[in-house]
Amino acid sequence: MTASDVKIQVDKVYKIFGNRADDAMAALQAGAAKAEVLHKTGCIVGLKRIDFSIRRGETFVIMGLSGSGKSTLIRHFNRLIEPTSGRILVDGCNIMDMNAKELLAFRRTGISMVFQRFGLLPHQTVLENTICGPILQGVDQREARARGMEQLELVGLKGFENRFPRQLSGGMQQRVGLARALTTQADVLLMDEAFSALDPLIKSDMQEQLKDIQARLKKTIIFITHDLDEALHLGDRIAILKDGELRQVGTGEEILFRPADDYVERFVRKVDLSRALYTHDAFAKVPVLTQAQATGDRTTALLRQHPAVIVVHGAKLRVLTSAEPDRANCAASIDATATLGQSFPLLADQEAIVVMDSGAPVGILTREMAFKALSRSHGAANKLSPASLLPSPVA
Amino acid sequence: MADNFPELFDTRGLRFAIDDGFSWVVTNYGDTLERMLGPLLKLLGAMEAFLQWLPWYVTIAGVALLTYSASRNLRMTCSAVIMLFFIGAVGLWNDAMATVALMLAATAVAVVLGIPLGIVMARSDWLRSVALPLLNIMQTLPIFVYLIPFVMLFGPGKIPAILATVFFAIPPVIRLTDLGIRQVDGEVVEAIVAFGATPGQKLMKVQIPLALPTIMAGINQTTMMALSMVVIASMIGAGGLGYQVLQGIQRLEVSRGLVAGIAIVFLAVIFDRIAQSYGRRAQKHLDNGE
Numbered sequence: 001m002t003a004s005d006v007k008i009q010v011d012k013v014y015k016i017f018g019n020r021a022d023d024a025m026a027a028l029q030a031g032a033a034k035a036e037v038l039h040k041t042g043c044i045v046g047l048k049r050i051d052f053s054i055r056r057g058e059t060f061v062i063m064g065l066s067g068s069g070k071s072t073l074i075r076h077f078n079r080l081i082e083p084t085s086g087r088i089l090v091d092g093c094n095i096m097d098m099n100a101k102e103l104l105a106f107r108r109t110g111i112s113m114v115f116q117r118f119g120l121l122p123h124q125t126v127l128e129n130t131i132c133g134p135i136l137q138g139v140d141q142r143e144a145r146a147r148g149m150e151q152l153e154l155v156g157l158k159g160f161e162n163r164f165p166r167q168l169s170g171g172m173q174q175r176v177g178l179a180r181a182l183t184t185q186a187d188v189l190l191m192d193e194a195f196s197a198l199d200p201l202i203k204s205d206m207q208e209q210l211k212d213i214q215a216r217l218k219k220t221i222i223f224i225t226h227d228l229d230e231a232l233h234l235g236d237r238i239a240i241l242k243d244g245e246l247r248q249v250g251t252g253e254e255i256l257f258r259p260a261d262d263y264v265e266r267f268v269r270k271v272d273l274s275r276a277l278y279t280h281d282a283f284a285k286v287p288v289l290t291q292a293q294a295t296g297d298r299t300t301a302l303l304r305q306h307p308a309v310i311v312v313h314g315a316k317l318r319v320l321t322s323a324e325p326d327r328a329n330c331a332a333s334i335d336a337t338a339t340l341g342q343s344f345p346l347l348a349d350q351e352a353i354v355v356m357d358s359g360a361p362v363g364i365l366t367r368e369m370a371f372k373a374l375s376r377s378h379g380a381a382n383k384l385s386p387a388s389l390l391p392s393p394v395a
Numbered sequence: 396m397a398d399n400f401p402e403l404f405d406t407r408g409l410r411f412a413i414d415d416g417f418s419w420v421v422t423n424y425g426d427t428l429e430r431m432l433g434p435l436l437k438l439l440g441a442m443e444a445f446l447q448w449l450p451w452y453v454t455i456a457g458v459a460l461l462t463y464s465a466s467r468n469l470r471m472t473c474s475a476v477i478m479l480f481f482i483g484a485v486g487l488w489n490d491a492m493a494t495v496a497l498m499l500a501a502t503a504v505a506v507v508l509g510i511p512l513g514i515v516m517a518r519s520d521w522l523r524s525v526a527l528p529l530l531n532i533m534q535t536l537p538i539f540v541y542l543i544p545f546v547m548l549f550g551p552g553k554i555p556a557i558l559a560t561v562f563f564a565i566p567p568v569i570r571l572t573d574l575g576i577r578q579v580d581g582e583v584v585e586a587i588v589a590f591g592a593t594p595g596q597k598l599m600k601v602q603i604p605l606a607l608p609t610i611m612a613g614i615n616q617t618t619m620m621a622l623s624m625v626v627i628a629s630m631i632g633a634g635g636l637g638y639q640v641l642q643g644i645q646r647l648e649v650s651r652g653l654v655a656g657i658a659i660v661f662l663a664v665i666f667d668r669i670a671q672s673y674g675r676r677a678q679k680h681l682d683n684g685e
């Protein structure tokens with residue numbers, strides 16, 4: 001990762017809640033645990049030596065149990081909470097060095113946030129809430145309203161702009177929060193359990209919308225969630241926090257199949273693998289022939305070395321397998337970036353489907369391959385050590 | 396008769412020192428203070444003159460309108476009108492207006508000073524821990540204690556009356572402003588800060604509007620306390636309804652004291668209802684965003 005790829009760098013950040021932060025820091029440096037520090041100094045360790053970077057344009061997910069310090073960490077990025085020690089660099093500039101004016105400008109235009117419990121102003125309408133950012137930026141009312149309406153429409157709340165937050169359901173309020181965050185056009189978006197209050201349908205809708213926004217606007221998104229499936233679906237990389245300590249940072253695959261320790265392993269055990277694995281993890285590359293190339297001799301020869309051959313016939317794709325070399329079955333196709341779960345309905349109808357990479361056929365996925373990928377991963381994610389079977393000690 | 400408890404300290408020295416210090420302030424700064432408070436006296440005089448000049452039916456109509464706009468309750472409005480009518484009918488109109496003027500002036504001063512003090516207090520836990528016991532003491536001290544130093548400073552009259560009233564009535568508005576601001580949902584405040592609000596914008600756009608129902612409750616209590624203090628303050632020359640009660644006691648005219656007492660109660664009821672209705676409306680506005 002080169003320096004210009006890094007959007008946010010968190011450099012040895014500690015956060016201590018309480019009056020005796022110095023004593024607590026000294027105790028921590030001396031190797032004391034969270035409970036010990038609390039007992040000795042009465043201070044709560046919010047974050048302990050957090051060190052990682054977030055790339056420009058990536059969706060970075062923070063996970064951890066309740067009280068692990070996720071909200072505390074995300075609030076450091078816009079200085080709602082200030083670290084006890086350490087630096088937070090955004091675009092290479094330490095936000096702790098900003099004066100009041102620079103900080104205001106940074107919060108107005110550089111970073112925006114969606115809150116866990118919405119944080120909407122109850123005495124303002126949905127539209128007024130949505131345009132709070134532009135108004136603080138000094139954009140004029142008309143322009144701000146136009147921008148606000150655009151975002152409200154995007155999150156499906158057109159027609160509710162003159163209601164008050166209390167008159168909306170939790171999920172709708174959360175979408176107002178999202179619209180409000182998007183209206184500022186900041187390129188960093190902090191989302192503290194933004195989708196937790198949504199029902200499953202709207203949730204997956206919003207997830208798709210977020211991916212879409214991400215693809216179009218290339219924002220840097222920091223996303224907190226309790227839902228591992230959501231983390232795997234949205235996150236380019238995932239960080240796992242426990243008791244204010246970073247346990248692992250990595251891609252979904254790394255977290256799932258190469259957990260750094262027992263804790264992470266237990267954390268990911270219940271994951272729905274069909275959503276965590278992608279078609280490209282399971283398929284097999286096979287030769288692709290045009291109709292003209294697909295002579296009997298040639299296909300027979302190829303089928304000796306490959307499980308199947310794909311024959312392109314105009315828009316139609318046929319699959320010749322070694323089991324049935326004479327019958328060319330018309331096959332459905334799926335993109336290599338689709339989750340394995342998305343191939344199940346297709347595989348239910350036919351033995352093999354064609355896998356496409358940027359529009360061109362590259363290989364096939366059979367039922368057997370899908371099952372093998374799932375069980376292989378399942379074994380990896382569930383390689384239980386006796387210690388990890390015990391209930392986790394209460395911290 | 397000798398005291399039961401042995402005198403361990405000689406408090407005379409201390410007492411003399413306090414008394415002397417106070418006299419020193421009075422002789423050296425009494426005039427300056429009085430001059431500084433001149434505008435207050437003028438305000439009070441103007442208010443009293445205005446209320447007494449205003450034809451009674453206009454005043455009653457005004458109060459009726461105020462009550463109705465706050466409560467949207469016809470019965471409440473009617474009873475306010477009847478009560479005011481009673482006060483006028485028994486010949487206490489001018490006294491009542493004098494009392495109302497003093498009370499309004501004192502409440503206004505208490506609110507103007509108390510809300511900023513409450514805001515400052517909400518910002519600092521340390522300040523709160525110092526101020527709360529002080530406010531508790533202010534509220535529990537006997538009413539008369541407030542009169543003494545002010546009378547010494549200014550002599551009997553309206554200025555000490557209004558100042559004593561302000562001091563006595565200010566604690567609720569400070570306390571409840573502090574409480575109201577502290578009760579505002581932390582995430583709402585965080586949200587507006589995260590979008591780049593200055594401390595001033597945070598205060599005016601979020602904290603004050605959301606704390607308003609609680610602040611209104613404080614203003615209500617302050618009004619009531621001001622009214623009760625104004626009655627006592629008539630002893631030091633504030634005039635008004637309290638003076639009628641005092642005369643009733645002095646001359647052993649039970650009827651005079653009783654009628655003036657009833658008038659005071661009526662005023663209290665009217666103001667309480669208006670203030671409460673406004674508080675409720677503020678709350679409702681927040682709840683349903685109407």
Ligand SMILES: Nc1ncnc2c1ncn2[C@@H]1O[C@H](COP(=O)(O)OP(=O)(O)OP(=O)(O)O)[C@@H](O)[C@H]1O
Nearest residue numbers: 017044045046064065066067068069070071072073
């Ligand atoms: N202002 C504060 N004063 C003292 N302790 C705090 C404060 N804020 C957070 N903490 C402590 O820091 C720890 C982490 O809290 P945080 O809110 O970050 O958890 P979280 O991971 O967001 O949990 P959840 O999933 O429930 O939202 C907790 O132990 C909490 O008690």
Ligand SMILES: [Mg+2]
Nearest residue numbers: 070071072116
């Ligand atoms: Mg949280």
